[in-house]
Amino acid sequence: MNNKVAIQGIKGSFHHLVAQEYFHEDIEVHECLSFDKLVESLLDKTCNMAVMAIENSIAGSIIPNYALIDANQLHVIGEYYINIHQNLMALNGQRIEDITEVYSHPMALLQTKEFFKQYPHIKLIEDADTAEVAQRIHENQLKGVGAVASYAAAKLYDLNILGSEIQTIKNNATRFVIVQTKNSAIPEEDINKASLKFELDHKRGSLATILNVMSDCRMNLTKIQSLPIIETPWKYSFFVDVTFDKYSDFVKAKSVLEIMAEHFKVLGEYKNARI
Amino acid sequence: MNNKVAIQGIKGSFHHLVAQEYFHEDIEVHECLSFDKLVESLLDKTCNMAVMAIENSIAGSIIPNYALIDANQLHVIGEYYINIHQNLMALNGQRIEDITEVYSHPMALLQTKEFFKQYPHIKLIEDADTAEVAQRIHENQLKGVGAVASYAAAKLYDLNILGSEIQTIKNNATRFVIVQTKNSAIPEEDINKASLKFELDHKRGSLATILNVMSDCRMNLTKIQSLPIIETPWKYSFFVDVTFDKYSDFVKAKSVLEIMAEHFKVLGEYKNARI
Numbered sequence: 053m054n055n056k057v058a059i060q061g062i063k064g065s066f067h068h069l070v071a072q073e074y075f076h077e078d079i080e081v082h083e084c085l086s087f088d089k090l091v092e093s094l095l096d097k098t099c100n101m102a103v104m105a106i107e108n109s110i111a112g113s114i115i116p117n118y119a120l121i122d123a124n125q126l127h128v129i130g131e132y133y134i135n136i137h138q139n140l141m142a143l144n145g146q147r148i149e150d151i152t153e154v155y156s157h158p159m160a161l162l163q164t165k166e167f168f169k170q171y172p173h174i175k176l177i178e179d180a181d182t183a184e185v186a187q188r189i190h191e192n193q194l195k196g197v198g199a200v201a202s203y204a205a206a207k208l209y210d211l212n213i214l215g216s217e218i219q220t221i222k223n224n225a226t227r228f229v230i231v232q233t234k235n236s237a238i239p240e241e242d243i244n245k246a247s248l249k250f251e252l253d254h255k256r257g258s259l260a261t262i263l264n265v266m267s268d269c270r271m272n273l274t275k276i277q278s279l280p281i282i283e284t285p286w287k288y289s290f291f292v293d294v295t296f297d298k299y300s301d302f303v304k305a306k307s308v309l310e311i312m313a314e315h316f317k318v319l320g321e322y323k324n325a326r327i
Numbered sequence: 328m329n330n331k332v333a334i335q336g337i338k339g340s341f342h343h344l345v346a347q348e349y350f351h352e353d354i355e356v357h358e359c360l361s362f363d364k365l366v367e368s369l370l371d372k373t374c375n376m377a378v379m380a381i382e383n384s385i386a387g388s389i390i391p392n393y394a395l396i397d398a399n400q401l402h403v404i405g406e407y408y409i410n411i412h413q414n415l416m417a418l419n420g421q422r423i424e425d426i427t428e429v430y431s432h433p434m435a436l437l438q439t440k441e442f443f444k445q446y447p448h449i450k451l452i453e454d455a456d457t458a459e460v461a462q463r464i465h466e467n468q469l470k471g472v473g474a475v476a477s478y479a480a481a482k483l484y485d486l487n488i489l490g491s492e493i494q495t496i497k498n499n500a501t502r503f504v505i506v507q508t509k510n511s512a513i514p515e516e517d518i519n520k521a522s523l524k525f526e527l528d529h530k531r532g533s534l535a536t537i538l539n540v541m542s543d544c545r546m547n548l549t550k551i552q553s554l555p556i557i558e559t560p561w562k563y564s565f566f567v568d569v570t571f572d573k574y575s576d577f578v579k580a581k582s583v584l585e586i587m588a589e590h591f592k593v594l595g596e597y598k599n600a601r602i
């Protein structure tokens with residue numbers, strides 16, 4: 053059976069690109085215009101996997117996606133990194149002077165706002181997906197309208213690139229996770245990274261104590277983030293990513309964290325995609 | 328001289344509410360439709376202070392605003408917390424069945440998306456500011472269009488509230504900071520909180536070591552966040568907030584951090600607004 057993989061956005065979106073690169077083999081893609089819909093498609097078994105952006109160089113963690121994973125008991129079974137290349141595109145024959153409105157995903161507009169400072173006549177408008185705007189321009193032959201999207205979207209929807217590599221940060225890495233409703237079946241020897249969540253007392257030094265223990269268990273912290281606990285504002289929980297060489301070290305760290313931290317939860321154990 | 332205070336959004340926005348509550352005395356408000364414009368108004372001396380949302384219960388830290396503070400050498404001189412109350416509003420005489428489109432700030436739409444699940448006929452569209460949509464509906468007498476905004480905005484722009492307190496999380500605290508280009512002139516005895524930034528080696532245990540030192544200096548961590556360093560993706564810096572009883576303890580912590588961490592920077596020293 054082929055995997056049916058939910059993506060945020062439509063074909064030509066960055067999520068689509070990740071799905072293709074991560075799974076290699078033929079997959080069936082399910083297009084979702086929001087992360088909520090993407091999670092729904094896992095819960096109602098329309099899909100067995102989903103690709104979800106989780107972190108990038110500009111905005112940091114995409115917290116609402118962490119909340120979706122946590123609240124819906126999803127499991128992270130893998131991660132994937134791509135450098136995001138943004139392009140301004142429009143119908144063939146249109147020049148940049150003809151463009152008065154550019155639509156894209158809020159993150160894509162954030163990544164390219166420096167480029168657009170040269171073109172104050174262009175109004176930037178937020179939309180649900182990068183590729184979907186490209187498709188709409190093509191289907192409705194919209195003049196005066198531009199999209200900020202991937203090179204793949206320009207090819208797929210027959211648009212002309214008016215500005216290539218227009219993201220402010222040229223080396224703009226975005227991290228995606230692969231999630232599913234079931235726990236991962238990855239062999240222990242392939243697991244060298246984990247995403248954890250826990251809560252702590254507000255006592256001074258409580259986080260330092262936990263981090264000491266994790267360091268003693270040979271865990272390398274690759275990310276830490278305190279986060280307000282929903283319904284209890286300003287009481288914080290922590291999202292932490294760790295890498296490790298030996299799964300047995302991680303097993304030890306887990307048993308200690310279960311004792312020392314409140315509501316300790318493993319969001320996923322998987323293979324580090326970053327060297 | 329009255330303070331001229333830059334706010335994100337227009338009168339009736341949550342930033343406006345914070346400016347009024349924080350400064351009490353008469354202030355002149357400068358309306359900005361983006362955080363970039365808000366920072367510009369400080370740098371070109373149009374304003375001497377600005378109010379900036381920095382953190383909320385749903386999305387966590389608003390990282391691009393941290394980046395703006397850091398990159399433009401702004402100083403945090405105060406903080407303020409409010410519970411966000413969202414309302415759906417439209418022209419008088421309109422019923423909820425008549426509304427087909429609702430515009431608001433992306434954060435406001437995120438905070439109220441559960442409410443709108445009952446009304447699948449309503450299209451949610453992102454906009455620059457909550458109050459500005461209310462003003463637009465009033466000025467153009469737009470039928471079929473709703474705004475998600477504050478009670479103050481409904482009063483100011485003569486709109487009727489169709490749904491009150493529609494935010495998903497009833498206790499939805501948002502933290503704002505007050506920033507300026509000059510360092511703060513707050514007396515030392517009034518300072519009991521600080522926002523810090525530093526970078527660390529990727530050595531195992533390096534963060535634990537720093538947190539141990541901070542705990543030894545009697546600093547209480549109220550927030551921690553690792554963040555990709557711009558232009559060097561996946562090398563992380565840390566944003567940390569601490570509270571303390573004695574300024575002399577903080578002075579000690581600062582001197583140790585200057586030695587132990589790279590690129591250590593105090594983003595602001597101010598009075599804790601949270602008990």
